[in-house]
Amino acid sequence: MTDDAKAVRPILSDDVAQALAGGGAVVALESTIFSNLGLPAPANAEALELCKQAVHDQGATAAVVAILDGRPHVGLSQDDERRVLQGTRKVAERDLAVAQAQGWDVGVTTVSATVALAHAVGISVFATGGIGGVHRGSELSGDISADLDAIANHPVITVCAGAKAFLDLPRTLEYLETVGVPVLGWHHDWFPAFYTRSSGLPVPHRVDDEQVVCDVLRLRARPATGVLLTVPIPVEDEIPESRIDAVLTAALDSSARAGVTGPAVTPYILERIEKETEGQSVPANLALARNNAAVAARIAVALVSAAPPPAQ
Template sequence: MTPVLSNEVAEALAQRRPVVALESTIFSHLGLPSPANAQALQQCLAAIRHAGCVPAVTAVIDGVVRLGIDESEHQRILGAARKVAERDIAVAVAQRWDFGATTVSAAVAIAASGGVSVFATGGIGGVHRGSEITGDISADLDAIAHYPVVTVSAGAKAFLDLPRTLEYFETIGVPVLGWQHDWFPAFYTRSSGIKIPHRVEGADEVAKILANRSRPNTGVLLTVPIPIEAELDATNLDHVLAQALSDCDAAGIRGAGVTPFVLGRIGQATDGKSVPANLALAQNNARVAAQVAVAICRLDH
């Protein structure tokens, strides 16, 4: 797979300037509702540019794998989409999908194929509760393990089996870092109560960790807690999650259907507060990712 680079991204890479990749699911109708999705796009792009980096939204558009899109194409990624995980990229190309919105696994794969070493997202997937029976483990984890990319996220969604997710990362050799924080974030909340394996204080540390890992094709997960002012109430969230997961089980919802169902329930139960929380964490992750991209470029030079 060789993604088509936008002119801006191609020029930045040729000049060895920092680039930050982004997924496109969050910006499509599969992610945040309109107009919050457009707001998220603008905020993430602005945060990356403010740090002196070039943003590179990943997507499949008209059957072409893209790394970086022009402003004139923004409306395309804000609308209807089909979700594209890494396994779906070849299908989306062969069948010439109008717009395939990339998940974490697809975005990481595309970023690595195009020579981009930093990727920002909201939250990653992980090991689902009950995976010992269902075998439901997000493809995000293997993608992070198999591509030399720093993935910056607000941890993993709280409805996942977070202890097993961290154990899985240990098994597949992915360094898990906490950005100025000691606890593994749970997306809408700053702490899951699980200690992070390694704390880092700045972007230069992250760049050196990427450069010195023992497996050159393995990525790094950098977890960044949601800003304090945007954090949702953990007690209320736990209750909502428990009920949503119970309803999921009763309805026979499995696999990829769990995430949108649970996130929808959270949105309803929090009177829409989950949307500004999403915006805040996505923008914050983009800001931190840009710092890391700058540090990697500085180290490479």
């Protein structure tokens, strides 16, 4: 573990500690999606159980990541999970030191913080819903999610349903290319747009086998860089593009009129989408999160199967 990783000093749950010590497959899960900032109750609790079960069913251990009482946790008890479900304070990678120094009660981790803490404890696979990216109008606002740099600077495979649909997806792909992140499409030729299977943008590289994904991580040109594996939402759960485009436009216009900026944009937009789709976005969210967790677990199992056993 590096000096930087030691400084974070995450607390591991017993099952995660045992899995890592024994060379088992572990999948990190961000906690924002399971909080009030990700999905409304009781859907957030359902998402948590669905994702944990999906990881378990594939033979891996789920490690939900959060800040509790000023300490980073990788893997949570049931009591800890109940606290996360009520969480209302986001923690990005930049906030980790502040959250520890100020002793935050509950901090739910975003993609960037989760990737950083996963790397710190030796977890190489992470599952989420959709990553952040380059926001529309970023040429004026400069609003680019810290998720992208975190993926570029930690050797972790991030499994997602693409970037959130209300972002500037062409520029997000361009940014990932600039920072050297391999972007893969799981059994799919198109970059997903969260609620829809295709954004109309071709994914740089299609992959159809778990071992190929593992080999991409092993063979990448920049050892510190992660890999982005994009998984389209299951066909039966997709929201038609014609419907979601109109909803996104209305939600973005509303956020602009309300003066919503920075980290507040995503929860605001997601809440508006839920209302405008009359709740249809919630089951779509659940389906893609569960699907991503299952694929991530398959990758994690393949990764440890190809690795040498841990030193005794």
